[in-house]
Amino acid sequence: MANLAIAGGRPVIDQPYPPYITVGAEEKTAVLEVLDSGELSGFLAKWNPGFYGGKQVQALEAEWRAYYGAAHAVSVNSATSGLYAAMGAAGVGPGDEVIVSPYTMSSSCACALVYNAIPVFADLDPLTFNLSAETIAAALTPRTKAVVVVDILGNPADFEPIMDLARRHGLVVIEDAAQAYGALYHGRQAGNLAHMGVFSLNRHKTIQCGEGGMVVTEDADLAERVMLIRNHAEVILRERPAPTLVDMLGQNYRMTEVDAAIARCQLRKLDDLYARRLANVERLTGLLAGLPGLATPYVAPDTRHGYYLYGLRLDAAVAGVERDLFVKALNAEGVPMVAGYTQPVYWEPVYQQKQLYGSVGCPFSCPFYEGQVRYDKGLCPVCERLYYQELMTTPVCHAGAAPADIDRVAEAFHKVYANLDELKAWAAAQG
Numbered sequence: 001m002a003n004l005a006i007a008g009g010r011p012v013i014d015q016p017y018p019p020y021i022t023v024g025a026e027e028k029t030a031v032l033e034v035l036d037s038g039e040l041s042g043f044l045a046k047w048n049p050g051f052y053g054g055k056q057v058q059a060l061e062a063e064w065r066a067y068y069g070a071a072h073a074v075s076v077n078s079a080t081s082g083l084y085a086a087m088g089a090a091g092v093g094p095g096d097e098v099i100v101s102p103y104t105m106s107s108s109c110a111c112a113l114v115y116n117a118i119p120v121f122a123d124l125d126p127l128t129f130n131l132s133a134e135t136i137a138a139a140l141t142p143r144t145k146a147v148v149v150v151d152i153l154g155n156p157a158d159f160e161p162i163m164d165l166a167r168r169h170g171l172v173v174i175e176d177a178a179q180a181y182g183a184l185y186h187g188r189q190a191g192n193l194a195h196m197g198v199f200s201l202n203r204h205k206t207i208q209c210g211e212g213g214m215v216v217t218e219d220a221d222l223a224e225r226v227m228l229i230r231n232h233a234e235v236i237l238r239e240r241p242a243p244t245l246v247d248m249l250g251q252n253y254r255m256t257e258v259d260a261a262i263a264r265c266q267l268r269k270l271d272d273l274y275a276r277r278l279a280n281v282e283r284l285t286g287l288l289a290g291l292p293g294l295a296t297p298y299v300a301p302d303t304r305h306g307y308y309l310y311g312l313r314l315d316a317a318v319a320g321v322e323r324d325l326f327v328k329a330l331n332a333e334g335v336p337m338v339a340g341y342t343q344p345v346y347w348e349p350v351y352q353q354k355q356l357y358g359s360v361g362c363p364f365s366c367p368f369y370e371g372q373v374r375y376d377k378g379l380c381p382v383c384e385r386l387y388y389q390e391l392m393t394t395p396v397c398h399a400g401a402a403p404a405d406i407d408r409v410a411e412a413f414h415k416v417y418a419n420l421d422e423l424k425a426w427a428a429a430q431g
Ligand SMILES: *Cc1c(COP(=O)(O)O)cnc(C)c1O
Pocket: 077, 078, 079, 080, 081, 104, 105, 107, 108, 150, 176, 178, 179, 199, 200, 201, 202, 211, 212, 213
């Protein structure tokens, strides 16, 4: 009789894992109030009060400023929109390079391409999986204009040395805090750690309104430019001239009143949702302690991880099993687990083929671009090692999971470890 589910035994978890649902009665009431008001958006592409959006949008932004202690908070309809607007606000353009992380959601890098600039991938710190001042410094050139630093999985990057480096080289730093709700760095909230911070409210994030995002900054000029890009800048600037028209082509990145009303409810729930997530993480980390070759999430001193995902590293030589096989065995036991998070972003066809605008290869072959950017395999060895060999990620610690769910996840790990011989025999029989 087989023990492991992958070999035909009984899985530890034989029910679907609890989903993460954060919307309820409060959101229903708030949405109905907006519907009753009849005003589903308050935005106008005019230099009048409608430029700033409707009641819910403005209330959400005020509440976000208060929660984050930020001077400016500008809502947008996704974090992608927020990253695009932030990149435009930074004045990035043709010939510029933007240093980005290879281990992130694609738009953390695409935001440079949108402005005809060149994403330059820097490697990761092997413990946090984030860019560091060292890896950024190694990718600097005279063309570097900006850096997008992602707090991946919710773990804050080491921003103090990064901002020192940026000051010395005159770089604009954008923090992609889409995953970093609840995270703290040296007593400060993630999202507040760079010149601009971008949050996501898409339905997978710690808090959500379906689709949405927020840009925070201490800089009034940057905030103004983000607001212009959000709302048809080229029209507004007829009535309200700006000192420069650079990157002032507007989009429609405006949030609806319905989404803003939901996001307001979600922001009020954030502390509680995060506290329950953290309790699950601490429980799981405790239960997994001591399993050979398995590293639970690294948290730097004076830092709090956001745990959007719980990331583990497996050292196959110590554990005695390859990561991919280990993940398959966990999946068979009913544990949602992904090997490697996401592909290195430079694998995407746009980078491999260096084609984007029109048929002439811009921005990669733009006559103003004087560099030689690389996107070949081996470019970021730490990222590639994490992706191919070591890292696995799971959402199991979300606030919708009960302690008993976490206990069963840990039980599945222990079961696989206790039956490695059976697992390897099963794999050998598969050929
Ligand atoms: C989710 C996510 C985004 C994009 O968020 P959207 O709101 O879906 O556009 C960007 N960066 C990171 C790191 C993300 O996790």
